[in-house]
Amino acid sequence: MRVLVLILTLSFTVTTFSQNIKFGKVSKEELEETVNPLDSTANATYLYKYRKSYFEYEQEEGFVLKTDIHERIKIYNQEGFDYATKKISLYKSNGGNEEDISNIKANTYNLVGGKVIDVKLNKSGIFESKDNKYSNEVKFTMPNIKPGCVIEYKYQITSPFWSNVDEFVFQHNIPIKKLEASFSTPEYFNFKVNTKGFLSVVPEVESKRGSIVFNNKTRSGQYTVRTTYSSSEVEFTKQISRYNLENVPALKNEPYVNSINNYRSSIKYELSFTKFPQSTVKYYSTTWEDVVNNAYKSSSFGEELKKTTYFQKDIDALIGSVSDPVKRMGLIFDFIKSQVKWNGYYGYYSGDGVRKAYKDHVGSSGDINLMLTAMLRHAGLNANPVLVSTRTHGIPLFPTREGYNYVVTWVKLPDGSVALLDATDKYSVPNVLPYRALNWQGRIVAKNGGSGLIDLYPKTKSKNSMTMMVKIDEEGTLEGSYRSIKTNHRALSFRNSYNEANKDDYLEKLENKYNGIEISDYEVKNDLDLSKPIQESYKFVKESQVDIIGDKMYFSPLFYLKTSENPFKLEKREFPVDFGYPSITSYRMIINIPEGYKIESVPESAAIGLPDNLGSFQYKVVGNGSTIQVSVASQVNQPIVSPIYYEALKKYFNTFIEKEAEQVVLTKV
Template identity: 45%
Template sequence: MNFSPKRALVVVLFLCCTNLTFGQNFKFGKVSLEELKEEKNQDDSSAVASVLYRKYHLKFKYLDDIGFVVETRVHERVKLYSKDGFDYATVSQKLYNSESKHESLTGIKAFTYNLVNGKIEKHKLQKSGIFSTELSKFYDEEKFTLPNVKEGSVIEYEYLVQSPFYYSIDEIPLQYDIPIKHQEVSIETPEYFVFKPSQKGYLTLNPRYGSKPGKISFTSKTRSDNNGALNTNYSTQSIDYKISTTEYVMENVPALREEPYVNHMDNYRSAVNYELSYVQFPQSTREDYTTTWAKVVKTIYESDRFGKQLKRSRYYQDDLATILDTHITDMEKMVTIFQYVKERMNWNDYLGYYSDKGVEKAFKEKSGNIADINLMLTSMLSHAGLKANPVLVSTRDNGVPMFPTMEGFNYVIASVELDDTIILLDATNKYAEPNILPSRALNWFGKLVKKDHSFTTVSLSPQKTSDIDVVMNITLDENGTINGKCRNTHSSYHAYSFRNHFATQEEEQYLENLENKNNGMEISNYTLKNKMEMGKPVIESFDFTMDGQADVIGDNIYFQPLFHKATTENPFKLEERNYPIDFVYPIQERFKINILIPEGYQLTSKPNNTNLVMDEKMGSFSYAVAANGKYLQVAVRFSINQAIIGADHYLQLKEFFKMAIEKQTEKIVLSRI
């Protein structure tokens, strides 16, 4: 191969110019015509928006009056391809507040760029587009919405977050729900603060580590008496120190796609976390921050807003004496107290394992946050002589804690030990039952905490199967119309879900939605049993009519024997999956359908009976059709026997669903006699 120095020089100059131009485009405000003309992401044509550039720079800054603070500067440029991407034109940032300190967001600079008649129009964010909201006692939210957004717009914004809480660095995401073309994430920490980094997600990360010098400059003031005249002297001092740097430069980061049966996508988003191990300033004692779950639990329990609330009992003793009978069993005591707290208290939508109002005030006002209600419940159960303890939980939205931290929990429920069995209770939902928790709390494991600060890990994943039983008696006419009676029986979590869903609408609206969901079904004579009888299955019965449920071709009638109850689309479409499949709870669906065929027709063909079983009995599917005179009897059972199935079983599960769906869509053939 011939080497040409001249050609090499041209290539080097070209690359330098290209990189220079590329780098200049990243400067704030340097939006190009090419970016505005771009109609789709070349690597992901389904993307509704793309991050063209993201810069995230976190550093520690020394302030004379405060000391070290954490400053995070964010600069992002986003392309909006369609109206579905307009949500990305609204940016929000949560800010934490304690009693004496608070985080702040400043320096918002934001513009929308549109291409109009071949020219770039620029629209600046006004103060009227910036909103501040109090989310809770400890969190505020700053939010701004970019103006004049259209399909094809490019938006760009920059802001600075300052936090006095140097011991707690928020998780830094490296992946969004939309693609990121180019991002630079840098973290700079002084040598005095030693952090333990950790990574999560399935992207391969290649951090670059380094160091650079840092300097703290501060001014001191002294006063002296000079023959009766008071002089003020200023002196400036500085301290040199070393800064550790970590940088992530990433190109073409794929979007984290929402998938079915995931407890919370953020648990699988690629990100980095920084846990503070210790702090040591020159000539000072080392202060350790690395903690254990035992220390976290002890700190929480010793708080006045947790352990002290469990001890309070005077405010409810008269009520407790009224509702309890001295002769009832421990199980009856538990159910009675649980039902009483559910009926009396109303959740105010605030989470937290610390009581907000205090249990006594919450009891009087009949309203409170998660901790107000469930610590109250735990206290009542314990006062009644039951082995009751609180259980610390991280909700599905809060994710699974990667290491021991106070922020690893954001929720608390109650537990009772009866006959060596732990029963979990959450009184913040009117339709909850013993061991039937709101889905927000079903997130892997919790920590059951006792008075001596010891704790045990308890599973939050339901073990009991939740059933739906469907019985239908159907008459099929020669035009493909079906008339019939249907009875749906919902048990356990299915009953809980039904009650919550039904409670949000009037019966008429529910039936209208049910009819629309089932392609124009007409419903009459609707009845509902056990709507509010917790512990019993919910049973709904109705008559119905549906047109077009069979294809009539010549002398033959073709139809799916499950009709509108058939599952026709596989929810699992990816070729591979890196995270578990979370069904929330084990499920079983059973269908028994009796079909009266039209007069003058006979059965010509039916699907073969089938029985599918996954490895380790994780799931099963059975399907049978039998002829009995003028009737066809269809029996189908579909079961998923584990709440969570590992990603290593994904391909088998996908194939299992595929085969079950194919069987349900096979048709029965009737022929005219």
């Protein structure tokens, strides 16, 4: 994906970088501020955001990466209270190395009787927990939070993982008044700079001299031991990149974004190579080929694909009498889904090994789908793993080791067709990947370590076809029956929400969704038969769906199912609209009007389309005696819509919302 750059109006300061905002020195003016002067919709604002990342040499440990954080946030209202809770992830490795946090200081400030009153965060309010096997989490919630308060915290992180520098983020969901950041690296480390987002952010770079002091202690003498202390100093050059920004606008989220982080202004420092004194150059991943080769050669990836003994007897018994490749694929796919449960961990490597995951009947996405690939290969099918970045992880714009965080399976069948499989979701079927995996392109890893890109978005439309029979009584109450048929991703989404829920709770939520509709005879067919569409049906009663004024009745022919709000509200959108998959939504309704009334008018039929066949909307209402027939079909033909079509898309939604709001008029005879 091409990186888009839009230069916004920012105030850049190129004076000497310094942390001139002191911790604890919050002003009355900051506390008296009721709205952000440049963004009155903001619930909170970063008054100050400071980060300094740098390398230090520790004689026992070698180089470590340190990061100093200082943030001050103004909270305007209760909606901004979420920013009073801070969560910090600390990485750890299987080898026992882990990041450490220290020097936490945090205060909340309020204006009481014209005086600035601060309340400190107690150590008892800081909680550390094991997030997962790869990270710990430190969490604290600021005390004495009130609308209008200011919170402030600072801390330091020491990391042994100097090859993994956290992204420098320059834009958030709330505005930033002042941002200062710096990254200092010794000459022994060479980093590649990757930039993304819509802000033009250029660092001020300078070189300085630094030094490392080595302290030595030696003992000598046979009978009288003498200790001699000495020190030596090694000088080196360090490069410092500084960022100083003011009045950074908030990055506004909107519906149908795969991950807003893809468009957030940030800089990622990726280690290219190291060159230490008296040592050879050590290169790190710098191309996608390097990333793929490193994965393929890894004992937790490529080697796991070669293991077959742990499943061989089971798979041979499963497919022994089946020769059809498609049926073999289906049997193995269903077998994995029933035998190994996903533990919720992402990753394309195997965690503790596929053999253990198979034995324990639980594993990560890497365990499950590498296992699936190996089984399909054992069955004689052309199968390869596909590296994927999930929607929340973002689009892998640059070749980094962290670019992908997930894996699925690609199968090419003898007839030339291709299937994408993900056995982490027990309701998934071939070419219907879980929504989390629908994110632009994946990278196939072939048996020889080669790679190629593949589109992850489905080509077949997901359907939700609804049929209703409705009767209106003289009080304007609806009574009728509803039936829907759902396919592909619409069926997958329904099965995950319905099958995993308490049925009474599910029905109650459905009734609340439609503002108090009374549902009876609720039935779902094929909820566990993945080879067939979902069929949902029920009877219902819904009051107050008709306006009665004098001797006339007024109502929208879609009643409570009409679209009432345009999801696209931004004046201008710089990033694509991501629907996830192409779809068709259709309604067919027969409405019986009450006795003693006749049809005075119905909305005119309409057909509108998006440019370049991106989508269409068809709307038809026909009155015939005592019945009204309604036919509505809305379809999205492409999962991704370029921002150049945003105005057309926004207008398209407005048009069909207005059309669905048009009313049928009945007159008393």
